[in-house]
Amino acid sequence: MSGLRRRLRPLLVPVLAVLSAFVVGSLFLMLSDLKHLAMIPTDPIGALTGAMGDVINAYRALLLGAFGDPAKFALAFEQGTPKAWTTALRPISETLVAATPLMFTGLAIAVSFRTSVFNIGGDGQFVLGALGASIVALALRDLPAPITLVGALAGGVLFGALWGFVPGFLKARTGAHEVITTIMLNYVALQIVQLALRTDFLRQSTNSQPISKVLDFVRVPLLIPLPGLRLHWGFIAALVVAALISWFLFKTTKGFELRSAGQNLTAARYAGMSAGGSIILAMVVSGALAGLGGAFQVMGSVTQMSNDVNSGYGWTAIALALLGGTRPGGVVAAALLFGALNNGGHGMQVATSIPLDLLVFIQALVIMFVAAPDLVRKIYRLRPPKPEVAATATEGASA
Amino acid sequence: MTAATALVTSPAPRISAAQQRAERMARVRGIIFAVIGIAAFSIASGSMGSEVTFRFWIQEQGGAAWEIHTAAGLLWILAGVTTGVGGLHQLWKGASVSWRRWMALALPFWIAAIIGTLLAGKPAVMTNLFGGSLEYAFPIAMGAFAAMICERSGMLNIAIEGKFLLGACVASIAASVTGLVFVGPVVAIIVGVGVGWLMAWMAIRHRVDQIIAGTVVNFGALGLTNFVYLRILQLNTDINTPPTVEAIKVPLLSEIPVLGPVFFSGTPYLYIALVTMVVLTYMLFKTRWGLRLRASGEYPNAAGTVGVDVIKIRYRAMMLAGAIAGFAGSYLSLHSAGSFQMNMSAGKGFIAMAAMIFGGWNPIGAFGAALVFGFSDATQTLLSSLGVDVPPQILTSVPYLVTIVVVAGLVGRVRGPAMAGVPYEQG
Numbered sequence: 001m002s003g004l005r006r007r008l009r010p011l012l013v014p015v016l017a018v019l020s021a022f023v024v025g026s027l028f029l030m031l032s033d034l035k036h037l038a039m040i041p042t043d044p045i046g047a048l049t050g051a052m053g054d055v056i057n058a059y060r061a062l063l064l065g066a067f068g069d070p071a072k073f074a075l076a077f078e079q080g081t082p083k084a085w086t087t088a089l090r091p092i093s094e095t096l097v098a099a100t101p102l103m104f105t106g107l108a109i110a111v112s113f114r115t116s117v118f119n120i121g122g123d124g125q126f127v128l129g130a131l132g133a134s135i136v137a138l139a140l141r142d143l144p145a146p147i148t149l150v151g152a153l154a155g156g157v158l159f160g161a162l163w164g165f166v167p168g169f170l171k172a173r174t175g176a177h178e179v180i181t182t183i184m185l186n187y188v189a190l191q192i193v194q195l196a197l198r199t200d201f202l203r204q205s206t207n208s209q210p211i212s213k214v215l216d217f218v219r220v221p222l223l224i225p226l227p228g229l230r231l232h233w234g235f236i237a238a239l240v241v242a243a244l245i246s247w248f249l250f251k252t253t254k255g256f257e258l259r260s261a262g263q264n265l266t267a268a269r270y271a272g273m274s275a276g277g278s279i280i281l282a283m284v285v286s287g288a289l290a291g292l293g294g295a296f297q298v299m300g301s302v303t304q305m306s307n308d309v310n311s312g313y314g315w316t317a318i319a320l321a322l323l324g325g326t327r328p329g330g331v332v333a334a335a336l337l338f339g340a341l342n343n344g345g346h347g348m349q350v351a352t353s354i355p356l357d358l359l360v361f362i363q364a365l366v367i368m369f370v371a372a373p374d375l376v377r378k379i380y381r382l383r384p385p386k387p388e389v390a391a392t393a394t395e396g397a398s399a
Numbered sequence: 400m401t402a403a404t405a406l407v408t409s410p411a412p413r414i415s416a417a418q419q420r421a422e423r424m425a426r427v428r429g430i431i432f433a434v435i436g437i438a439a440f441s442i443a444s445g446s447m448g449s450e451v452t453f454r455f456w457i458q459e460q461g462g463a464a465w466e467i468h469t470a471a472g473l474l475w476i477l478a479g480v481t482t483g484v485g486g487l488h489q490l491w492k493g494a495s496v497s498w499r500r501w502m503a504l505a506l507p508f509w510i511a512a513i514i515g516t517l518l519a520g521k522p523a524v525m526t527n528l529f530g531g532s533l534e535y536a537f538p539i540a541m542g543a544f545a546a547m548i549c550e551r552s553g554m555l556n557i558a559i560e561g562k563f564l565l566g567a568c569v570a571s572i573a574a575s576v577t578g579l580v581f582v583g584p585v586v587a588i589i590v591g592v593g594v595g596w597l598m599a600w601m602a603i604r605h606r607v608d609q610i611i612a613g614t615v616v617n618f619g620a621l622g623l624t625n626f627v628y629l630r631i632l633q634l635n636t637d638i639n640t641p642p643t644v645e646a647i648k649v650p651l652l653s654e655i656p657v658l659g660p661v662f663f664s665g666t667p668y669l670y671i672a673l674v675t676m677v678v679l680t681y682m683l684f685k686t687r688w689g690l691r692l693r694a695s696g697e698y699p700n701a702a703g704t705v706g707v708d709v710i711k712i713r714y715r716a717m718m719l720a721g722a723i724a725g726f727a728g729s730y731l732s733l734h735s736a737g738s739f740q741m742n743m744s745a746g747k748g749f750i751a752m753a754a755m756i757f758g759g760w761n762p763i764g765a766f767g768a769a770l771v772f773g774f775s776d777a778t779q780t781l782l783s784s785l786g787v788d789v790p791p792q793i794l795t796s797v798p799y800l801v802t803i804v805v806v807a808g809l810v811g812r813v814r815g816p817a818m819a820g821v822p823y824e825q826g
Binding site for chain 2: 028032034118120170173174176177179180181183184185187188191192194195312315316318319322355357358359360361362364367368372374375
């Protein structure tokens with residue numbers, strides 16, 4: 001096998017998984033198409049082609065919404081005005097904005113999966129990170145902006161880490177199953193946020209909805225100096241963090257201990273490593289990453305703390321960690337893909353009035369297909385992987 | 400106590416480290432309880448004057464009522480005495496004293512005292528409070544039964560939430576389209592069985608981690624039902640206005656004063672939950688099916704060696720659980736709301752898991768836990784209807800916090816099936 005083919009081979013199953021998910025998604029799209037379903041008795045062929053045309057239109061709108069319209073790029077090159085560039089670049093900018101929180105939560109979950117800890121509390125850690133950042137930002141608002149911003153981000157990390165530490169500590173000390181505790185802590189975090197949004201300190205008094213004061217006095221700096229583009233340095237920070245996590249997991253002793261604990265807890269223990277310590281560390285790092293994601297979300301993308309700051313990022317992160325083979329690089333790629341899906345979904349919803357929630361369903365299917373690689377291989381009649389390949393492929397999936 | 404836990408906690412010949420730890424924990428628990436008990440007295444002294452009224456409707460809402468008048472302080476004293484004495488008893492005797500019994504004794508006084516103090520003189524309508532608890536408890540209890548069957552068979556099922564949503568969605572559509580109420584639950588059961596099979600197929604046949612499989616179902620169900628709602632139901636409201644399940648007054652029994660309006664004037668769902676609890680308890684602990692199911696969850700290799708088909712048992716358990724959870728989902732749209740709404744299960748599926756754990760993986764315990772959680776919901780409704788300004792978030796968090804405490808074994812450790820979540824390889 002040539003070098004390139006060997007390098008591309010691990011990508012085969014994830015790519016086919018995404019493809020299959022879209023195929024199944026389009027089936028549901030056609031089945032829910034009442035207009036064309038009603039045509040079947042009179043004009044079955046017209047119904048089928050019409051329904052398929054709608055599916056193609058929907059996916060086209062999805063792509064345009066995610067990556068932008070080539071025609072608009074051409075126009076921007078021609079005119080060269082900032083306004084034309086803004087319209088051309090906005091879809092990509094929004095895709096990267098949508099990918100940023102996913103990169104953080106995806107990395108968070110990947111670290112925990114590597115250690116065989118099932119952190120499904122990404123949601124709670126994320127919202128508490130956002131809350132922590134808002135609280136610190138408001139408390140330090142009279143200080144110079146850079147100090148306030150750094151403080152706010154640190155606050156997010158701290159709150160997230162704390163919300164990761166609790167289940168980690170309970171697991172290490174009492175054996176409490178982290179799946180249960182993190183699920184419960186997600187709900188507690190949600191209640192804490194709602195409670196905090198009732199306070200005068202945080203709440204915007206002019207608004208009837210529970211939403212915080214506007215935090216734009218310390219916004220994360222924008223990346224592209226064009227008005228109307230929200231892309232901020234949080235995206236770059238996410239890339240840097242991914243590189244750091246990669247280094248931490250694969251090049252440091254602590255990272256090795258985490259991975260050893262993940263692969264074989266008993267063996268790690270015999271080798272003199274502290275299993276409990278690894279579990280706690282993994283959960284703290286995981287929570288801190290999710291919290292940082294929440295902090296960047298509220299300080300960069302939305303500038304206001306509310307219940308809606310999180311839209312299932314913690315759950316999507318499970319898909320990302322699996323899709324990316326629990327490798328930081330893979331997670332970043334998966335997050336970019338899902339960011340494109342989510343943002344493109346908005347474009348699709350506007351253009352074709354097909355609900356964005358279709359993509360949640362498609363994402364669930366992606367998880368299913370990625371988690372069952374032998375199912376994908378069977379559907380596409382692929383050869384089963386060679387033993388050596390199998391070892392690396394299952395390494396991530398079985399975590 | 401269940402047979403399985405009795406087996407595990409039976410006394411060992413010598414004192415193990417775990418037992419020493421349990422003893423130590425018991426003493427600490429005793430001290431904490433005693434201190435809390437004493438603390439209740441200090442509240443009592445401040446509230447001797449404030450009157451509390453508990454009102455029970457004898458036959459029907461607004462009719463003749465039976466009332467208990469008391470002072471809030473008195474309730475605080477009773478709460479303090481029961482807790483304090485329980486704590487001292489625990490401190491004196493150690494781990495052999497059941498904290499649960501003392502808790503069960505003290506808890507009603509605590510709740511009465513807290514509610515009485517919060518209401519500040521307004522009457523607490525206990526009929527509505529208890530009736531409401533039962534109503535809120537139904538989906539939680541059924542979800543807990545479903546999760547319990549799976550865990551007892553060795554499958555970790557975190558997808559109760561997703562099955563609730565799917566059940567609610569299809570039940571509403573089916574009942575609306577046919578115009579017949581009972582079609583809704585039937586279709587919900589069928590869909591639930593299908594989803595249960597899908598999860599088992601993913602987890603067993605394709606070795607997908609059981610938590611991942613559950614996540615797929617939860618996530619997929621949320622996306623799919625939202626999608627169906629926005630794309631179809633919102634525009635065609637005629638297929639989302641099902642006939643609702645009406646309350647049935649049980650002849651004779653509903654005539655019983657005080658108890659009748661609470662227990663025997665509910666919807667068929669309530670009676671089905673009670674029957675399920677009894678049947679499931681019998682099935683789990685008294686039948687061959689139950690023994691094999693529990694064996695698959697505790698020690699599947701041993702079960703497999705004596706010829707039990709662990710794989711088949713797990714498939715069936717997942718499908719049965721799917722049926723129960725789907726049926727419970729139909730309650731959400733056919734009873735409470737009268738239509739399907741987006742994300743209408745709102746975390747009840749996860750609270751159901753909490754109830755299962757809190758109830759010690761045992762149907763009666765789970766039903767009791769569901770009642771406690773339902774009671775906290777009903778209290779919230781009562782307080783907000785009377786305009787008492789307590790942040791609802793505090794009460795809402797209680798079930799989640801209690802579950803964490805119980806799972807961590809801080810108060811009365813419970814133990815689940817040993818092999819729940821561990822795949823079984825047939826040798």
